[in-house]
Amino acid sequence: MIDLSIYTVFLLPAGLNLVVILLLWLYYSNRTEGLEKPVAEGRLYRCSQCGYVYIETFGRPGTECPRCGAYNDAIKR
Ligand SMILES: [Zn+2]
Incomplete structure (x- = not known):
């Protein structure tokens, strides 16, 4: 005990x-x-064509949407 x-x-x-x-x-x-x-490091993008939101880490001024391929400019954060 x-x-x-x-x-x-x-x-x-x-x-x-x-x-x-x-x-x-x-x-x-x-x-x-x-x-x-x-x-994460990178710029935030929202596709003007389909509305898909994605992050591009290469720091380019614009990039293509991985969903529909439209060219987009970065959103200001
Ligand atoms: Zn798109």
Whole structure:
């Protein structure tokens, strides 16, 4: 019984804290990854023909829509 009380008083809260920290770390790492993806380097384009939105990473002043091939200028961010 002594061992059980030591376990519940010290080890169990410590284990729960580790689990909580691990879950928080996973949550924030996933959230920051999700935020970084749309903010990837490149210009944002919206096709004037079909409305398709895409990111071109080559930094050209204009590019062709990957869906319909129309030429588009970058949107100001
Ligand atoms: Zn298009």
